[in-house]
Amino acid sequence: MNDRAGREAPPDSTAAVPVPASFETAPNPVVRGLSPDPSACRVGGDYFLATSTLEFWPGIPIRHSTDLVHWTVIGHAVTRPAQYRRDRRPGPLRLYAPTLRHHSGRFYLTCTNVAPGQGNFLLTADDPAGPWSDATWIDADAFDPSLNFDGESVLYTRRTVVAGKEGSGPVVQAELDVDSGNLLTPTVPITPHEAGYCSNDIEGPHIYRIGQWWYLLAAEGGTWKGHMVTVARATSPWGPFVGYEHNPVLTHRHRVGHPIQSTGHAELVDDVKGNWWALFLGTRHHGPKPWHHLGREVFLAPVTWSEDGWPQIGERGTVELEHQLRQPLPAPRGEWPKQHTPWTSGWCTREAPLDGLDINAASPEDMRIALPASPRTLSQDGPVAAAFLSQQEPTATFHATLDALPAYPAHAGIAVYASSGHYYLLTVHTGRDGSWLRLTRQVGDMRQVTSMPAPASAGLEMRISGTLDRYSFHVRTADADAEQAWLEVGSGQTSLLSAETSQSYSGARFCVYANGAATPFQRVGSTNCL
Template sequence: MAHRPNPLIPGFHPDPSVVLVDGVYYLVTSTFEYLPGLPVYRSTDLVDWEPIGHVADRPEQVEVSSVATGAGVFAPTLRYHNGLFHVIVTVVGSPRGCVVYTATDPAGPWSDGVTINGLDGIDPDLVWDDDGTAYVTYSGLRLTGEDAGRHYGIEQVRVDLADGRTLESPRPLWSGSGLRFPEAPHLYRHGDHWYLVIAEGGTERGHAVSVARGPSVTGPFTGHPANPLLTASGSPRYVQNTGHADLVETPDGGWALVLLGVRPIGEAQAFSPLGRETFITDVTWTEDGWPVFASVDLAPRAGIESADFSFEDGTALDDPGWLAVRATPRSMAEVIDGHLVLRGRETGLDAPRPVFVGRRQRHLNADVATRADASDGVGGLAARYDEHHHFGLEAKTEDGATVVTAWGSVAGLRQEWRRSFPAGPVELGMELRTPAEAASTVRADRIRLTADGTPLAELDGRYWTAETCASFTGRVVGLYASEGTARFADFRCAGWETGPGTDQ
């Protein structure tokens, strides 16, 4: 069994799909209402991953400017065929629908995408049979029409990728062991069989991986008698919600399963600050040809990961880690005279499209800081789960002083703490800490908000977690403006792990 870090890619990185091409691995994940969409990662060893770009770096590729929170760019599948990389994905709530993007280089540029008309569902998989016919296998959750909201299990259609159309009516394929929400299908040919791997049980604590096999890409499929073959449901495991899995060969000739999971804090396993992350586990095969999935063990990377941006040379926004909400980072921010400049629109983090650029929180312990100048506007440092759940620090000039307001917003209810500082730029900071195990039975992390080193508020992090916010995403921490022009000299963040799976 290989030793690999877990999570494999930390922070808000759900629904991973992976492909191996000429000895190199490429992986994409979901992004929902954030842009750029569908980050692409590269690795040569399934251990170290480098972000190399995004599939959707142009707004018109996904058209998420008006999608509801929790909709947008759902679960992608990444595949390679005849010299082209393909990503197929459903953009829920967008006129794009089910879209296939292609590229010769996974770093981009990617095509504008072709919509597959007549396909109504989510979590599409793309596979070709021996004669080159393309099939899309998907979760039959109806998104439109009179049947919107009804679920028809796992379905499949032949498609014409060039013309963007289905070639037949959808047919039922196989819908798991009877748990709710069969979804996330992926098809593979291995040995004498075609294998259908799906998720079921829902993407919360009941999440599971089940497997069936059949003689051809169209089946018929027979499920493993012991399904589900992988789940953390009802267990005390440190990684929960395990599911939505994709199989891939490993560098040593074995197999691995890349999948999503969460890291709930405390003995009660109640709250997961970072949302759904990408994990990995080993796969072996029995003599009669069934896969066996090892349990998903927690093994966070050691050391401190830092990202410091001074905004001095104007290239900081080129870093692929920046995100914005329903817009691109460069449409929200610009670098001028060594500062990141955000121009407010008299809307805060409650807005569907806030003036906000941020980065995923990747570690359960983190320090985040910025030097903010609010002499010409109102803005600051914030962490967002969605427009109803966020917290942060806002600076503005008032009566010849810099007034800093710390706040926490939960389901639209907001509490504030204010303090005045001398006029001019102010240092805004967040300290995010996991509690000692003895005190963490039902807690998440503790959040300390400071200005010029002075504590303004301490918050209970469980109110900004995947479970409380019922979100498909995760915490994104960054800079924002609500009025006028806010300037930021830098953005500094450092993260690390303690507790289970570490040596601390």
């Protein structure tokens, strides 16, 4: 793929090309833990990937890969208010559905801050690791903006929302001045209906010029188990786009009980050998469990082409955790220079970090996090004295040590967090009557708090053990040797922190948390087990 509008046409038929029964397998997901709405581009033999971050900061991680399987965060596109707030001041952020493109030596990223009063914006960078420019604001209508560089023109494509109607309106498009953010033409529909090609909800549109055709790839059916990918094509980027008669080209809506669900929101990318691939979101389910709690993750599947030039993703529109390939993966090469910070290691905060937060990795085994004094709680939206780390596997542990216990009413501890209304939190404080542990289980409007005396000690080591069934909370004294037994404080059902229960697009995150006093944590870390 070059960085201009056109790409080489796909082969007329994959059946006409002799291929082995299988080259290897693609282990899915290729990005684990919460990483929805993938968008990717290729520059030479390097691939770059952007995903949504919702209300968490820094915003929009940029990942690099040379083989489409192993991805490394090299930086973030959104790191300051001027990149996501129209007034350039700190405030709410809700970053959804970025699109990442490269053209004439420069990277472009469009995204939506769906927080009130914001909208769709554009960032640019010479290096995808950053720094990225301040935001150029485009419009405030709907979301899911996308870009295509068609020669001298830049096509700006997005979904619409029709007030008072189910689903969404048509996909619309205009020419964009990327320097000013001004639309050079009116937005016009490029899909024939207010609905999609297979459902009443079409979103996440991307257009590609491949050979003689313009292809429109879009998500439909909502982002839950009815999710799907459809494709349409036209001889002009302005349509009319005619849908493929065998749509959808990717979906698991008919695979009840399959461990992968909600497949959709796809991006097409080619490799240097002319093979095509799709990166898309999906959710992992386990056995008959109808829920998921790790969030929407990034999956990979090969793309084949029909004799008359239509793409098909995976095996007749389906994908597996170990997906058998009939084309070789790109060969791995060197790494891209990255920013070595706690943020590129996966740490994040809810909205911009409070003043006084300090995350310091003295060594891989000794992460130190100092939280500032704050009265805010996990149940409140917005910034909070906490540092979060995404859970990547169902079986995982998280641990942190308090060498000094906060004095009542201040308290501090560790949590597993799905949303402001769904979390389990273990805290400790010390007072005149000794040190006390408190386990809070918040599930919607139901709140259960249990307390017990803490082990006699100046400090405390705290641990969360997560499985498919439960999160269990344990403590022991900070000066304990490796053989000392852990004291179980309590546990909570994993399913009650699922996306289905919380009715959110989020996934489980571990965190250290403090309320009321500045609190240093020592030896903070997490282990995820495949």
